[in-house]
Amino acid sequence: MPSIRIGIWLLLICAIGYCFTTAEVEIFQLQQELVKKYGSNIDFYRFLKLPNLQGSTAKEITKNFRKLSKKYHPDKNKKFKKLYSRLNIATQVLSNENTRKTYDYYLKQGFPDYDFGKGGFFFRRVQPKTWFILLFVYTAASLIHYVLLKTQVQSQRKRIQFFIDQVKSQDDTHGLGEKNLTFQQHAEDEPKRITIRYGDVLITEDDGAETPISPDTILEPGVLDTLFFRLPWIFIKPFVKPFQSDKKQEKSSKSEKPKKVEKESTNGDVQDAKPRKSATTKSNQKVLPNGKVLTARKKK
The missing domain is CATH 1.10.287.110 (DnaJ domain)
Incomplete structure (x- = not known):
């Protein structure tokens, strides 16, 4: 052939x-x-x-x-x-x-x-020069990776700043009041609420919390984020992860311990707080179809 x-x-x-x-x-x-x-x-x-x-x-x-x-x-x-x-x-x-x-x-x-x-x-055996070349290539690749990370962060910050400028251009209060807008990135996405409050741009999350939109939210990459340290961490992480999970379990077990609620009595002694029984009876309660309970007050 x-x-x-x-x-x-x-x-x-x-x-x-x-x-x-x-x-x-x-x-x-x-x-x-x-x-x-x-x-x-x-x-x-x-x-x-x-x-x-x-x-x-x-x-x-x-x-x-x-x-x-x-x-x-x-x-x-x-x-x-x-x-x-x-x-x-x-x-x-x-x-x-x-x-x-x-x-x-x-x-x-x-x-x-x-x-x-x-x-x-x-x-x-491999000559020392070969190891030197490998180290040089690995270091050079890490430097290139660091430059790419910096470029990526700058690009993201410019994109966010461009979005902020577009939103502020629709603020007719000129930064002296509050303006509500809606933002929809894709046709199938639900619209997001954008608020301009005294020059600050905020987005309303699904849970109702307001998060400020700013280029400063994008963190600068550090030396530890480069390939020089990240690649060895991939091999070290499986050995370190079990110890980290044990520490998290210890912290969670400590936080889940029941706390004893105490209150002071009128005579100065400390007594345990006991839950009081509700004064209402079942005859005074009505369960609605949606699951809510209505309680009728007694006539005086």
């Missing part, structure tokens, strides 16, 4: 792009051998005993190799064969501009390890 073939080709291309080059593998192998023999502080510059280390030029590196080859050439002593081969590879890597850049990059970022069980070189 064409789709499967395309997928296989894409996987092969990705695998080739992910693999290390021959030059990189040669660098990794030599670096690993030097570390095992001389310790973790060794690198190609110290191994070649360059006076200027990383500041050495290609000519200086080549000249230094000729000097070392006179001393460690295998023709003079066969035991220097392995050492001479390593000196030669290190010189070739550092004298070439491209391979030297590659070596300097891994020298700074860290070399991968080799595992025969995994069949090649691999990075054992």
Whole structure:
């Protein structure tokens, strides 16, 4: 099938792009051998005993190799064969501009390890630079989120202020009296009562309470409202919620305890207040169809 073939080709291309080059593998192998023999502080510059280390030029590196080859050439002593081969590879890597850049990059970022069980070189741990990049991206996203919150609040305040200005434009008392208006946002909605009282705009709620309409009712977003703190709170909240519910239950149980009503008697003693029985009898009461009870007064 064409789709499967395309997928296989894409996987092969990705695998080739992910693999290390021959030059990189040669660098990794030599670096690993030097570390095992001389310790973790060794690198190609110290191994070649360059006076200027990383500041050495290609000519200086080549000249230094000729000097070392006179001393460690295998023709003079066969035991220097392995050492001479390593000196030669290190010189070739550092004298070439491209391979030297590659070596300097891994020298700074860290070399991968080799595992025969995994069949090649691999990075054992995530480099600190990766964590720094993740933290930077997370912080940048939080800053963008904060800017969006600020923009949203400003937009809501402008919309409310525009509504207030429209309502006040219909106030014929010029802020010196009271004006009642009705507001209906959608055709299917019940109209709301809007009151303009001495320059203040109030809306009547369903329970009859009047609530002032003002841009100041929209709170400014804080740092704790940003993604930087809100995202961790999503994972922490399930563990904190049971403790909060226990505290609420304790408070509610304390508030529901019956209070003993007491009153003072005429002689100064404190007595319990007892409910008095109604003076009216059932014969003097009449229950209406709507559930209300009428009580007839006795004639004197």
